[in-house]
Amino acid sequence: MSTPKPELITLDNGLRIVTEPMPGAPSAVITLRFTFGAKDDPMDRLGIARIAEDVSFKGTPSMDARAIFDAFDSLGVRRGSSTTVEYTQFQAQIRPTHYEKTLELYHTIISTASFPDSEIDVSKQLTLEELKRLEDNPIQQAMYLTFKAALGDPMGRIPLGEPETLALIGASDVRSYWTEYCDPSRLIVAVAGGLDQEQIISGITETFGGWSSANRGDSDSHIVTVADQAVHHEKASEQEHIGIVFGSIPRTHEMYYVAQVAVAILSGSGSSRLFTEVREKRGLAYSVSAFYRARQSGGMVALYAGTTADRAQETLDVCRAEMARLAEDVTGDELERSKTILKGSLFTSGDLPEGRASSLAEDVFLQGDGRSLDDIATGIDSVTLDQIPAYLETFPPMPQTLVTLGPKPLA
Amino acid sequence: MSTPKPELITLDNGLRIVTEPMPGAPSAVITLRFTFGAKDDPMDRLGIARIAEDVSFKGTPSMDARAIFDAFDSLGVRRGSSTTVEYTQFQAQIRPTHYEKTLELYHTIISTASFPDSEIDVSKQLTLEELKRLEDNPIQQAMYLTFKAALGDPMGRIPLGEPETLALIGASDVRSYWTEYCDPSRLIVAVAGGLDQEQIISGITETFGGWSSANRGDSDSHIVTVADQAVHHEKASEQEHIGIVFGSIPRTHEMYYVAQVAVAILSGSGSSRLFTEVREKRGLAYSVSAFYRARQSGGMVALYAGTTADRAQETLDVCRAEMARLAEDVTGDELERSKTILKGSLFTSGDLPEGRASSLAEDVFLQGDGRSLDDIATGIDSVTLDQIPAYLETFPPMPQTLVTLGPKPLA
Structure with a gap:
């Protein structure tokens, strides 16, 4: 089975699309990765990227949180979202027949999020709870503390922020933040699963293509250096x-x-x-x-x-x-075994559409283009x-x- | 897309096979579920089912633990195993080309496990560590304590056992336990993924078909009753x-x-x-x-x-x-949304071969036959x-x- 090189398409507004069609597959995954994250939080508003990610789905001029959640659930969308130091990501696992409607919903929400005051308050409260719960999850706490010590600020930040800086975040801060950062030129859309290429591209072009860009480009990246x-x-x-x-x-x-x-x-x-x-x-x-x-x-x-x-x-x-x-x-045996494991894991580490959409978004984010499964397998095989x-x-x-x-x- | 009723095949030795072929899929999953678990542990040897599950893969007359691990890794098998109150399960996610070799490996290990003394000691030590680590995972600890209080003994048991009973488990206990419980008449093999029906069945028949049974049948089941x-x-x-x-x-x-x-x-x-x-x-x-x-x-x-x-x-x-x-x-809206979510999750909650193999093993375990995706969707749709x-x-x-x-x- 040979896999083609994933095509990267850039729309006029700067939005990048990377795809892996799998016609006939019973599900599809849409990954929306924005190239901003906790590294861009102002020092006195640490946690704002995470609050923005959460509350962006809690209201638009025409829908309240309840209506948005109902709309996703009526399409049977399995949703996820996350804020890391370097990016903010939304992901949807869907039946292919709901592809266009799901894209429309994401476009409406992301481009017109209204960040209601009351929802900001609830989100801050829940984020404080989540920070306190780290006490009960020492493995995650230990890794957060390790990255924080090793990488310093901003690359070692905990995306949840800190109680003192969360307290200072107001609804107007979040709205300004979203206006400044959320831009199609900072969005990578990766789609993999039971859709054909034409349908994938036309779906994104028709929904996100008209979203105008302030042409901001990526926010600054920071070099990884580790303290001794x-x-x-x-x-x-x-x-x-x-x-x-x-x-x-x-x-x-x-x-x-x-x-x-x-x-x-x-x-x-x-x-x-x-x-x-x-x-x-x-x-x-x-x-x-x-x-x-x-x-x-x-x-x-x-x-x-x-x-x-x-x-x-x-x-x-x-x-x-x-x-x-x-x-x-x-030893040579160890080398060959490790190659077999790495190549096997391309196909055996979870849902294939989900894995491929995440992987392609990461590829474009890190190296500017997508790798096919064959590209990765060839890279692994080449190691001596x-x-x-x-x-x-x-x-x-x-x-x-x-x-x-x-x-x-x-x- | 219509899905056929899964066929249940019972071999002469009592082993039950349930399948969902998905020709062309790039991976396949083999689930081996034995119908014994922590509920069958003797009161003074709580934890023995879990120790047996772990150490069964640590030695046969011709392979030590290292050789077994190397053999699986050379096939690129992604392995998992678990012991619950009611069952003991081994699972392999593979590339379809490695199907027969993977089955042979499982058959050899399960039917000739030698339970080396030193490996029993290491497993007991690691199980004690895992029990202590519950202190650092209060969510899991709370759920274990809840099931224990609610269901009593044996249905509320923690499969890890207890420090006092783990200390009493000797290598000869584990060998006797495995001889008594591990029998093809207590094994359900579920296979889903990129293989055809004939290949699935002949693979299992040729490996596990010659394993002779003492015709033990399932071990006793216990009724769920909850204390107030x-x-x-x-x-x-x-x-x-x-x-x-x-x-x-x-x-x-x-x-x-x-x-x-x-x-x-x-x-x-x-x-x-x-x-x-x-x-x-x-x-x-x-x-x-x-x-x-x-x-x-x-x-x-x-x-x-x-x-x-x-x-x-x-x-x-x-x-x-x-x-x-x-x-x-x-409300009617809530009902319809929940049905959509449940039906969507059949296709969007992880890797399809893995989900289907687990689900079919569970079906045969709980109700004696497998349900197709259509069976489940029809059941959900019928609710008023x-x-x-x-x-x-x-x-x-x-x-x-x-x-x-x-x-x-x-x-």
Whole structure:
């Protein structure tokens, strides 16, 4: 099965469209990614991007929140949305027959959101609740604290904001923010699933094509740099949560796929090194994983391990030893297995239309064009054994930020 | 698109096969569900089903754990497994070309698992870690405590077992357990995805067909009964976690789909009543949801809400008011929207092969045969407005167990 190169189409108003038609598939996914996020929040209004994302769907001049929710539910749309440091994203999983109506609804809401005062108040209240609930989700809390320490401001921001800055956000701030940032030139629309190319393009052109742009272009991107430090957050618990971040390769680098294979050798499967050494051989930690994350200007590798306090130092030592050993003794068998896993996961890691729409939006966001499944498979296949140490020499796991959340600091 | 009735095939050794071929789909999913689980654990060996599930993949006479993990990873298999109160399940998401080899691997492992002593020790250690980690996952902890209080023993068991009973589990116990319970007559194999019917059936017949059965039949099922009580677990936190369980309809009941629509009106979408009243109108709780769960002999509805302690009583009061109101004033619009959402979710709630294989295994487990997507859609469409109060009269939300985990008890 050969997959064509995804076509990138840019409308006159700057809106970019990237597609993967799968005629006959019983569902389709629309991903709307805006190239602004928590990094653009004013320092005294941290959290405003997240509030705007939430409340944009709570009112237009002709619909209140109830009417909007009813409209989506009447189409059977499965909706999601998220605000990250670098982008704001809305996603809809639909039956293909509802494609045009779903697009119309998104266009109306996004381009005429009225941000009612009362809805801003509810959203601020719920965001405060969500911040407090981090106390009850120490894994996520540990990762937020790790990224915050490692990347600093603005790239390490927690998109939820802070209680003090949330309190200052008024409805007029949110309306001004949306007017300033929300623009078709900052929107990437990715569609994958049971539709044909012509229908996908005409649907978007007819709804979003008439939305006029102030031609703002992308907001500023910020380079990923990682601080060399160890930070401990005391928490009365039997559990110690360990987060590590170090810099890695950007998406556009020629050794990008080498990094993906290297991280897959370290983590993500039953035969991966961290799982084998930390969990299976030593029973040290129930949960240990490492993952790569790209940003617009850079990349990083993050590691998480959760264990009991008395096993935490050994867990950390084993993780560090495995990161060091990666430059030394990867075998041909390991390389081939990791390639097989990475290629298999293109088809076996969830709903295909959803995965492809997200992936294409991310591609355009990070590198300006979309990758086909074949492009990705070819990239993975091209990695050779001697490239692994070469990659690790160029992008060593240092400087490194270590964050611990639990009863005792580690060294 | 019309979907055929799934065919149920029973091999001579009692193994049941249920399928949904999707020729051309790029992935396939194999679900192996055994009809034994934590409910069958001896009282002094609670947790043994879970340990057996984990360690069954850690050794055979010809392969150690490392060789087994490498074999799966070389096929690019995305694996999962779980032990619940009523069943033990293994699941593989694969590229269709690896179907036969994956089946062979599962057959070899399941039918010749050797349960090495050292692997039992590691698994017990990791299970203890997982139990301790519940402290850091109060949402899951609250739901475990709610089911435990509501359903008692054995139906309310936590499959992880308890520290005292885990300590008593020896390797010989696990081997005896597996010999006694693991039998083809207790295995349901569901396959969905990019394979044709003939290939699916011949693959299973050639691998599992020769596995001889002691003809044990299913282990005993237990009726769901819910205690009328309120239980508080003190926890120093700003957050209060609220769990409620009450009895509902079994899968085989003629009003089953009425219950599904009723719960969908209550929870699961932006226009649902709990979301609207608790979250959107009052900003009381960041997270509130209700869901239906079937068991082999009965069913139940569970509700979860998490909020700050000072809002907890109001949150509970609003949830209860909404449960009561459900019998009174559902509108035709709400009914139609909920049907649309439920039917849409058949196609938009994740990977289709994975969803269908899980759903078919559950169908055979609960009602003895598989339902097609059309069967389910027809069931949903058949629900009428007057059936909602009739269902709630037959299955009222009482007796009811209320469990709170947090700084204060509620009434």
